Amino acid sequence: MNLERLIPLDQLLNGQLKRVEHEGARILLCRVDDEVHAVDDMCTHEDISLSLGVLCEHRLRCPLHGSEFDVRDGKVLNEPADVDLATYPIAISEEWVCLVKG
Numbered sequence: 888m889n890l891e892r893l894i895p896l897d898q899l900l901n902g903q904l905k906r907v908e909h910e911g912a913r914i915l916l917c918r919v920d921d922e923v924h925a926v927d928d929m930c931t932h933e934d935i936s937l938s939l940g941v942l943c944e945h946r947l948r949c950p951l952h953g954s955e956f957d958v959r960d961g962k963v964l965n966e967p968a969d970v971d972l973a974t975y976p977i978a979i980s981e982e983w984v985c986l987v988k989g
């Protein structure tokens with residue numbers, strides 16, 4: 888299992904969203920208590936960065952039309968979006984948020 892460091896864990900507070908770029912992908916990191924989840928940063932309804940949205944527990948709300956997604960699996964919870972977000976596997980290692988590859 889390959890781990891690629893993204894950001895130090897202490898730069899992502901509980902309830903916070905942070906967009907990172909990795910190999911051309913814009914990934915949104917979402918911290919919920921001691922867990923970090925990662926989804927595509929772009930809303931699937933229209934092109935807007937979900938980093939401008941609001942995270943409430945596991946629900947991520949788009950700032951434009953209010954679609955909600957579950958950051959654990961990317962599933963749409965509320966329309967108007969009807970396409971799930973892609974997700975990325977994340978691990979915490981040595982106090983870093985890391986992308987799991989391979």
Ligand code: FES
Binds near residue numbers: 949967968
């Ligand atoms: S752009 Fe996100 S819900 Fe419309």
